[in-house]
Amino acid sequence: MVAMRQRGPWFDRLVDISAIPELREIVVRGDQIRLGACVTFARAAAHPQLRALTPMLAEACLSIGGPQIQNVGTVGGNVANAAACADTLPVLVALDAQAHIAGAAGERVLPVSELIIAPHHTALQQGELLTAFSFAAPPAGARSIFIKVGRRNAQAISRLSVAAIGHVDAAGLVDHVRLAVGAALPRPQRLTAVEALVHGQRPAPGLYALAGAQAVAVMLDITGRRWSTEYKEVALSQLAPYALARVLEDAPLPTRFDTP
Amino acid sequence: MAGRQFIGKPARRVDAADKVTGRTRYVADYQLPGMLYARCLRSEWPHAVMTHLDVSPALNVPGVAAVITSADFVDDGRFGFPVRDQYILAHERVRHVGEAIAAVAAETPEAAAAGLHAIRCELEPLPAVFESAQALAPDAPQIGPDRSDGRHPNFLHSEIVRLGDPDRALPQCPVVLDAAYSVAQQEHAYLETEGALAIPTPEGGVVVYASNQSPFINREILASVLGLPADRVRVIQAPVGGSFGGKDDLNYQASAQCAALALKSGRPVRMTFPREESMIASYKRDAMHMRVRLGALPNGDLQVCKFTGRLDSGAYASQSVFTSWRAAVHAMGAYRYEHCHVDIDCVYTNNGYAGAFRGFGNTEVCFAIEQAIDEMADALGQDPLAFRLRNCLRLGDETAFGQRLEESVGLAECLEAVRKASGWDEKRAAYARQPAGPIRRGLGVAAVFHGTSLGAEGADYAASTISVAEDYSIALTSGLTDYGTGAATVFTLIAAEELGTRPERIRLLRPDTNTSLESGPTVASRSTMLGGNAARLAAQNLRQMLDFAAASLLNCPQNRLLRVGEAYIGPSEEPATWERIVDHARSLGLILSAHGRWSAPHIHWDSQAGRGSAYIAYHFGAHVAEVTVDMRTGKTDVTGFWAAHDVGATIFPQGAMGQVYGGVAQGLGYALMEEARYEAGYLQATNFDTYLIPTAKDVPDITCILLEKPYSQGPFGAKNVAEPAMVPAAPAICNAIAHATGRRVRDLPANLERVLLGHALSHSDGGLACKIGLARPR
Amino acid sequence: MLIQFTLNGRPVSVEAPAHLTLLTVLRDYFHLTGAKEGCSIGECGTCAVLVDGELVNSCLMLAPKVAARTVLTIEGVSPADGSLSDLQEAFIAYGAVQCGFCTPGMVLAGEALLAQTLTPTREQIRTALAGNLCRCTGYQQIVDAIAAAGAQRKEVN
Known part of the structure; x- marks a missing residue:
């Protein structure tokens, strides 16, 4: 809509897909979740099972824009726009979500991390339609968190975001960990090197600090130094450890109103 | 107040019902019917010479009715006061990105845009200067007009304050502070963009509806650039969707562009700005670089202040001459000194130009001096609030520029009020002991004094008319505009109080140069005092006639008359209704119509000596801000805010409190997120997605305390509130950040990077946002 | 294209190009000017209206999207007798109006919230207003007004 205002309509037809019931469905079967591409941020955030299973997705949805944007904007739109700062992307990537793409030849499935090629570029082909995302909820007992840093408390574009999932086994060792960052990389991806560092370890401040340094190293490796790097390396080196601490320790679950 | 019916009592804003219903x-x-849509071609270069301008192809575009350039105006459309350096449409040169070059009126906005595309305009870029520090270099390209005094043409103006000899005294001081501060340009961000509608009249004149602040100034400029006698130009004030100082120059240009197009086409012409065009073309709060040196005795007595400031006026002078004067007068803050020198210089650059914005120079210098005062308190090991109380101006004191404060000085009371309300002593102590951790809390204070109205800047008067209509309602006019401030309600309540009538009986007519009286500009928080006094005098004059009529009807001397509600009661104790009194007055041949004009007491400022009486009275106030700072990200949240203001007297409580809340919110934005940054002359934020102002989730609940130290010349003792409500908010917040973090942010805004890293990260879009914003089709 | 919907309680139909925004159609075709153009990119909320009871920015919604739906603008908020709604009265009583440009959107944002709960916390009210910018009021009296109207409705019910 914003682009159309600046350029005028550059197409001869526009199809409204928002009324297709299948695209608006949220289906939860056990720990398997299927989220239609046209589910709005407001509906995703208000869905009781989704909130219970993946609170960080609700957090991300409620961090976008204000009520008007949340009432109209969709998870599918957020992903397909493929902005580096899109708030649902690190969450979906941390969940290893699969994107379902319908085309004339049938459906294909692609990890969200592979759907995004570069900022504002996706692997969607002419004639293809993003229909849904599917993912498994984090293991029972796992915690998840979405942290966003913006310049103000609403209607703010992420300067940096972190999505993390973690679980500690009975022996006190990390047996499940996922970490993804937003607004820091040209395309969203799990920081698997950081995850590997943490997996199987006993949660401790020293470990988190190492993980933070590793996260920064991964970011620098991918992006090199940009104008904003000086800020992001400092912020990420502290937010990544914080996110890991929050999901790996017995702390109360964070909320949208919790200062990150 | 005892015995008052309406003053200081909760009231309904006179224009609120229309606003809540849309x-x-x-x-x-x-x-x-037949209205045309106008748009301007605007410069994409910060500095260029116009080598070729041919607008005739636009006339061949279907739907285009008229096109104008600077050649369509008298003296090429030059205007400006006190420096006549601006044009209605650029003449020969452009000096900033977004400067209007030509204007088209067409049947539709799309046809107007097509017309702009057809204009042949060739601009040859010139060397430009964007840093105020480099503006006066011998080889800097000339931006300002030629000067006869041999000074650099990019030098615009300077203002001084002089007391004693700081250069000699400062080295003698046992405790000295020397620090540099800077503030960025700020966008007014009124939610309604600029606009005007011009309608040609059969007499060859024009009626202009404008979203401006000062319709009489608009009329003066219109008559001058159109070459029309003043009686052929009528400006009617349209409702204004926010202004804050921002609806002067650019709206006068838009008015004149619409008027010229209307006269040329013979049809009504309307121009309204898309947000990008508004942000790119409009003037901003000036950026200022400041250096403050303070000297004090170990016991905490302030001795010396030496303040220098360099104000970037951008491409044109606009109000900077006056801004720099107000900045100079307030630069040392509301404190006593033995020695004080202030030097404010302003220069031209090729950035967008600077004009009036709430606080008008004081907002900028207050940021510097109120942090410096805090830093000095730190250096002395004193509590910053107690340090202010020790040194602040009190009744009977003389300001640094030599004005004795003889009445209405409530600063110490304001400081004590915020100290108590905020729990200052307990919280400061608690936060000083907080454990090291990622989230840190802090509490900061800042004080303000702010001269009311224009002061020695200019002739200070306002006028009102009042009359009783056939239906017994009362029509009140003012030459001053209510652009959202509540002034119309203030005038109504004052007139109602004087007349003893219900406010609902009074209709405040919209300012109109044909029906209201010239009252100077609606600026400088002068409406309540100037406009209020004028309304009060007008109502008193009308009241005299009504009292005379009542005495005649009730057959008694005037001093035997009593009022019950609107009715008059005489010795017979039989009430006579308002309508009966009015009828009787008319039967006596009285014309129930009156004027009121109030001029401020004369004061004198010696600009050569940098001394004098600057303003007739001063507003005083103090803010305390409480913040949390996330030490991992630099994110600052303002979690509490206490604002105490000595307003003299409160006329319209919800209105006065609304000014305080809104002022604090603007100051919060200024402190933490707002930055109209120019890179090589190109504004980097052109809409609300990149120019961020506070949302409802960024502003905390604010405790507002209105203190009343009546001013004898103010209406019912009232002074002002709109501007000073904003002024100390940003330094209070930055002082709180320093308290929380131990780090001081001396450059605004205190955004994520400055708080986390100690400096900003600069990034330029290469002019892309401006180019897109100026090129968009509709 | 022909767009049929319910506007402020009345069924309406309009023939308009499909690429026009709801804001343009409301202002230029229905001459309902209570919804304002403040930014045209969905950041300021001066164009906010309720579509099927949900707060949306009409500048970011193509008009055909409201086909067969209900649209409420500020012009449809007041009772039919021309009086003011309790929320509008509260805006006046609490001084929540200054320049007035954001006010229609703020009233509608308040209505959308009060349809969910009559006892919102101040934080909930601020969240509900987060998509509506105001440059004059600092939001405080708007929050006061919405809280008071909710309490009053709660009492009446």
């Missing part, structure tokens, strides 16, 4: 029509809501 019935209020702003300029963009006006539609007339």
Whole structure:
């Protein structure tokens, strides 16, 4: 809509897909979740099972824009726009979500991390339609968190975001960990090197600090130094450890109103 | 107040019912049969010479009715006061990105845009200067007009304050502070963009509805650039969707562009700005670089202040001459000194130009001096609030520029009020002991004094008319505009109080140069005192006639008359209704119509000596801000805010408190997120997605305390509130950040990077946002 | 294209190009100017209206999207007798109006919230207003007004 205002309509037809019931469905079967591409941020955030299973997705949805944007904007739109700062992307990537793409030849499935090629570029082909995302909820007992840093408390574009999932086994060792960052990389991806560092370890401040340094190293490796790097390396080196601490320790679950 | 019916009592804003129902029509809501839509071609270069301008191809575009350039105006459309350096449409040169070059009127906005595309305009870029520090270099390209005094043409103006000899005294001081501060340009961000509608009249004149602040100034400029006698130009004030100082120059240009197009086409012409055009073309709060040196005795007595400031006026002078004077007068803050020198210089650059914005120079210097005062308190090991109380101006004191404060000085009371309300002593102590951790809390204070109205800047007067209509309602006019401030309600309540009538009986007519009286500009928080006194005098004059009529009707001397509600009661104790009194007055041949004009007491400022009486009275106030700072990200949240203001007297409580809340919110934005940054002359934020102002989730609940130290010349003792409500908010917040983090942010805004890293990260879009914003089709 | 919907309680139909925004159609075709153009990119909320009871920015919604739906603008908020709604009265009583340009959107945002709960916390009210910018009021009296109207409705019910 914003682009159309600046350029005028550059197409001869526009199809409204928002009324297709299948695209608006949220289906939860056990720990398997299927989220239609046209589910709005407001509906995703208000869905009781989704909130219970993946609170960080609700957090991300409620961090976008204000009520008007949340009432109209969709998870599918957020992903397909493929902005580096899109708030649902690190969450979906941390969940290893699969994107379902319908085309004339049938459906294909692609990890969200592979759907995004570069900022504002996706692997969607002419004639293809993003229909849904599917993912498994984090293991029972796992915690998840979405942290966003913006310049103000609403209607703010992420300067940096972190999505993390973690679980500690009975022996006190990390047996499940996922970490993804937003607004820091040209395309969203799990920081698997950081995850590997943490997996199987006993949660401790020293470990988190190492993980933070590793996260920064991964970011620098991918992006090199940009104008904003000086800020992001400092912020990420502290937010990544914080996110890991929050999901790996017995702390109360964070909320949208919790200062990150 | 005892015995008062309406003053200081909760009231209904006179224009609120129309606003909550959406019935209020702003300029963009006006539609007339045959109306044309106008747009301007604007410069994409910060500095260029116009080598070729041919607008005739635009006339061949279907739907285009008229095109104008600077050649369509008298003296090429030059205007400006006190420096006549601006044009209605650029003449020969452009000096900033977004400067208007030509204007087209067409049947539709799309046809107007097509017309702009057809204009042949060749601009040859010139060397430009964007840093105020480099503006006066011998080889800097000339931006300002030629000067006869041999000074650099990019030098615009300077203002001084002089007391004693700081250069000699400062080295003698046992404790000295020397620090540099800077503030960025700020966008007014009124939610209604600029606009005007011009309608040609059969007599060859023009009626202009404008979203401006000062319709009489608009009329003066219109008559001058159109070459029309003043009686052929009528400016009617349209409802204004926010202004804050921002609806002067650019709206006068838009008015004149619409008027010229209307006269040329013979049809009504409306121009309204898309947000990008508004941000790119409009003037901003000036950026200022400041250096403050303070000297004090170990016991905490302030001795010396030496303040220098360099104000970037951008491409044109606009109000900077006056801004720099107000900045100079307030630069040392509301404190006593033995020695004080202030030097404010302003220069031209090729950035967008600077004009009036709430606080008008004081907002900028207050940021510097109120942090410096805090830093000095730190250096002395004193509590910053107690340090202010020790040194602040009190009744009977003399200001640094030599004005004895003889009445209405409530600063110490304001400081004590915020100290108590905020729990200052307990919280400061608690936060000083907080454990090291990622989230840190802090509490900061800042004080303000702010001269009311224009002061020695200019002739200070306002006028009102009042009359009783056939239906017994009362029509009140003012030459001053209510652009959202509540002034119309203030005038209504004052007139109602004087007349003893219900406020609902009074209709405040919209300012109109044909029906209201010239009252100077609606600026400088002068409405309540100047406009209020004028309304009060007008109502008193009308009241005399009504009292005379009542005495005649009730057959008693005037001093035997009593009032019960609107009715008069004489010795017979039989009430005579308002209508009966009015009828009787008319039967006596009285014309129930009166004027009121109030001029401020004369004061004198010696600009050569940098001394004098600057303003007739001063507003005083103090803010305390409480913040949390996330040490991992630099994110600052303002979690509490206490604002105490000595307003003299409160006329319209919800209105006065609304000014305080809104002022604090603007100051919060200024402190933490707002930055109209120019890179090589190109504004980097052109809409609300990149120019961020506080949302409802960024502003905390604010405790507002209105203190009343009546001013003898103010209406019912009232002074002012709108501007000073904003001024100390940003330094209070930055002082709180310093308290929380131990780090001081001396450059605004205190955004994520400055708080986390100690400096900003600069990034330029290469002019892309401006180019897109100026090129968009509709 | 022909767009049929319910506007402020009345069934309406309009023939308009499909690429126009709801804001343009409301202002230029229905001459309902209570919804304002403040930014045209969905950041300021001066164009906010309720579509099927949900707060949306009409500048970011193509008009055909409201086909067969209900749209409420500020012009449809007041009772039919021309009086003011309790929320509008509260805006006046609490001084929540200054320049008035954001006010229609703020009233509608308040209505959308009060349809969910009559006892919102101040934080909930601020969240509900987060998509509506105001440059004059600092939001405080708007929050006061919405809280008071909710309490009053709660009492009446």
